[in-house]
Amino acid sequence: MSKMQKVYSIAPWGLHGVVVEVEANLSRHLPKTILVGLPDAAVQEARERVWAAIENSGLTYPRQKVVVNLAPAQIRKEGGAYDLAIAISILAASKQVILADLRQAFIGELSLKGEIKSVPGILVLVSALKDFGFQEVYVPQANARELEILSGIKIIPVKNLLDLIHHLSGRNLLPALETKKLEFQSASSDFDFAEVKGQSQAKRMLEIAAAGHHNVLLIGSPGAGKTMLAKAFLSILPEPDLDAVLTTSKIYSLAGLLSEDEPLINRRLMRAPHHSASVAAMVGGGSWPKPGEISLAHHNVLFLDEILEFPKTVLEALRQPLEDQVVTVSRAKASVNYPAKFILLATANPCPCGYLLDQDKKCKCSPLEIQRYQKRISGPLLDRIDLHLQVNKVKTEDLILRQSQPENSETIRQRVKKAQSKQQKRLGKSSLNGQMTSTEVKRLCPLDRDLQELLSAASERLQLSARAYFKVLKVARTIADLAGREQIVESDLLEALRYRARILS
Numbered sequence: 278m279s280k281m282q283k284v285y286s287i288a289p290w291g292l293h294g295v296v297v298e299v300e301a302n303l304s305r306h307l308p309k310t311i312l313v314g315l316p317d318a319a320v321q322e323a324r325e326r327v328w329a330a331i332e333n334s335g336l337t338y339p340r341q342k343v344v345v346n347l348a349p350a351q352i353r354k355e356g357g358a359y360d361l362a363i364a365i366s367i368l369a370a371s372k373q374v375i376l377a378d379l380r381q382a383f384i385g386e387l388s389l390k391g392e393i394k395s396v397p398g399i400l401v402l403v404s405a406l407k408d409f410g411f412q413e414v415y416v417p418q419a420n421a422r423e424l425e426i427l428s429g430i431k432i433i434p435v436k437n438l439l440d441l442i443h444h445l446s447g448r449n450l451l452p453a454l455e456t457k458k459l460e461f462q463s464a465s466s467d468f469d470f471a472e473v474k475g476q477s478q479a480k481r482m483l484e485i486a487a488a489g490h491h492n493v494l495l496i497g498s499p500g501a502g503k504t505m506l507a508k509a510f511l512s513i514l515p516e517p518d519l520d521a522v523l524t525t526s527k528i529y530s531l532a533g534l535l536s537e538d539e540p541l542i543n544r545r546l547m548r549a550p551h552h553s554a555s556v557a558a559m560v561g562g563g564s565w566p567k568p569g570e571i572s573l574a575h576h577n578v579l580f581l582d583e584i585l586e587f588p589k590t591v592l593e594a595l596r597q598p599l600e601d602q603v604v605t606v607s608r609a610k611a612s613v614n615y616p617a618k619f620i621l622l623a624t625a626n627p628c629p630c631g632y633l634l635d636q637d638k639k640c641k642c643s644p645l646e647i648q649r650y651q652k653r654i655s656g657p658l659l660d661r662i663d664l665h666l667q668v669n670k671v672k673t674e675d676l677i678l679r680q681s682q683p684e685n686s687e688t689i690r691q692r693v694k695k696a697q698s699k700q701q702k703r704l705g706k707s708s709l710n711g712q713m714t715s716t717e718v719k720r721l722c723p724l725d726r727d728l729q730e731l732l733s734a735a736s737e738r739l740q741l742s743a744r745a746y747f748k749v750l751k752v753a754r755t756i757a758d759l760a761g762r763e764q765i766v767e768s769d770l771l772e773a774l775r776y777r778a779r780i781l782s
Contacts, residue, residue: 280304282370285382285411286362287402288352291566291613292527294405296382298348299359301366306342312363314347317355326357326387327364334391334439339371353611355565357386358396361415364438365445374445381413382406391438395419397533400526403427415441422540423530425457426523459519464545466512468505471685475671479506482666482776484689487513488696489755490711491748492599492621492661494584496780497668498635503624506668507580510622512686514545514578515694520707521576524616528568528575547622548574552586560594566606566613571598574619584623585653592654595621599661602712618712621662627651627780634667634780651781663711663748664776696758710755715747722750728770735774749773 281302287294297314310324331338345363347354362383368374384402385393396402399420406414407430414432416424421434432454435441443449470480479495483506486493495503517525525542529535535542550559550570561569571579581587598604598617606613627633628647633640642650659665700709703721713721724732736746752773753765762769 280370280372282366282376284362284366284369284376285380286359286384287382287406288354289398289401289405289531290352290611291615292401292524292531294402294409295349295352296406296409297352297354297359297362298346299362299366299383300346300348301363301370302344302346303339303341303367303370304344308340308342310343310345312345312347314345314350315353316347316359317353319356320347320354320359323357323360323363323387326360326389327367329389330360330387330391330438331364331368333389334437334442336368336373336439336442337371339367343367353565356396357394358384358398358402360387361385361393361435361438361441365441368442374442376445379413380411381415382411383415385415385417385435387438393417393435393437393441398527398531399423400427400523400530400535403430403432404523404527406430419537421454422537423526423535424454426459426519426541428456459522459541459543461516461522462544463516464511464514466509466686468509469512469686470509470689471683473502473505473509473683476502476506476668477683479666479668480683480689482664483510484513484693485752485755485759485776486510486620486622486664487689488693488709488759489700489751490618490620490709491663491752491755492711493623493664493666494659494662494781495622495624495666495668496627496634497624498633498638498670499626499631501668501670503668504582507582507622507624508547509686510578511545511547513689513693515690515697517543517545517576518707525576528572528615532568532573534573545577547578547580548619549580549582552581552583552588554587554591556588556591556594559591560598560604561606561613561615562608564608566608566611566615568615569604569606571595571604571617571619572615575616577619579619579621581621581623583625585625585650587653589653589655592658596658596661599658620711623662625654625781634669636669654781659779659781660742660744663752665779666776667780692759695761696755699758700755710751710758713751713754718747718750718754722754722765724750724765724770728765728767731767732770732774739774739777741777745777749777752776 283300286297395417418434418436444451602618604617628642632638753769756769757765
């Protein structure tokens with residue numbers, strides 16, 4: 278007569294999850310363990326890990342035919358996160374442990390000694406279980422700090438299999454994880470804006486970008502200060518809110534980038550991939566789709582230093598995420614959506630030698646070389662960048678003789694926070710001007726007749742597309758918010774148009 282027991286685990290599906298039923302069936306046949314339900318090689322190897330962990334914990338692995346089914350069968354099961362659920366289902370089927378009559382789930386990889394190891398994506402998995410109405414979940418002790426901000430589900434960290442068996446048997450109860458209040462941190466930046474000498478127009482443009490979540494392209498010769506300005510940009514961004522922290526931390530958890538030292542991403546950060554990065558590294562990929570750089574920059578900054586050095590295929594892959602703020606990673610096994618709401622901050626030299634726009638050094642590139650170099654970034658991608666600016670070198674005498682102290686980042690950050698607060702009241706908690714739809718732009722960025730004529734004339738002269746036209750209005754709205762104005766005035770519109778003029782052909 279066969280014996281069967283069912284317990285629950287969960288499989289990741291983007292930033293969500295799919296509940297996995299782990300069913301163990303014991304029958305009187307020659308001892309053998311069979312795993313079914315579309316397990317990958319790592320899950321198939323769970324047979325040996327689970328057997329050794331049970332035996333080394335002083336328990337008895339059934340000397341029967343053991344069939345373990347992971348349902349639903351159409352979902353690919355990857356990694357070692359199902360080990361603990363498989364072990365508990367086998368022990369429950371063999372009556373070595375009695376499970377409580379409540380919705381509980383088990384997540385964790387087992388070592389041969391029975392220790393429970395950490396697994397990637399634990400924040401995504403437990404959040405999904407909470408949404409599915411589970412009351413209790415058992416997780417590895419090493420993952421506990423990632424889950425301290427979650428409430429609404431009882432989380433019990435476990436060190437090893439034997440401790441869990443004692444807990445389930447009521448002999449030695451394990452404490453539930455205590456929820457802690459999230460502490461936000463200011464972004465750590467290499468530079469303060471007070472350290473950047475000169476470049477007042479570039480600083481002003483970066484302040485607008487931070488306030489309204491606008492994309493930026495800085496163009497200039499080597500040594501003009503483009504990279505320094507970009508690295509100082511983080512210092513003027515306000516702290517993230519709870520939703521941003523939770524979503525960003527889920528992405529990092531899924532990518533396996535959280536640790537006990539940094540269990541949550543509770544500050545603004547900058548992703549700066551090298552120009553040798555592949556399309557899969559940028560947008561995400563793998564046999565089972567994982568998040569890439571643009572999703573790791575969600576609610577943060579994607580910094581592409583020397584953007585023209587990146588392969589054109591990589592740059593073109595940015596077009597859809599910049600427009601839709603989500604990226605769809607499609608593979609043969611699955612198609613998954615990941616969020617991609619980031620600020621693109623890019624720098625570029627205007628030509629291969631870099632000195633086309635330099636006031637002191639002469640460019641050595643031929644017109645054909647310049648044209649080929651600048652064509653590495655397409656018109657449609659340039660169209661999606663809100664703010665364009667030529668950055669010129671600061672003269673040596675200005676670096677030495679300048680007496681006035683520039684504004685520090687904290688002063689600018691307070692203005693940015695104030696402007697963002699106005700936008701969030703107008704648009705909703707998590708929306709800023711750069712994310713407005715065309716319908717919202719028409720409703721929230723009204724222009725009087727004179728300003729409409731001005732924008733229409735400028736659009737014809739600059740040959741602005743419909744997308745660029747709306748981006749000018751979004752930037753003008755941000756400039757007005759920074760000034761504390763409810764209506765867009767002529768100076769706001771003129772400044773927005775100044776940042777729309779393209780430097781690259």
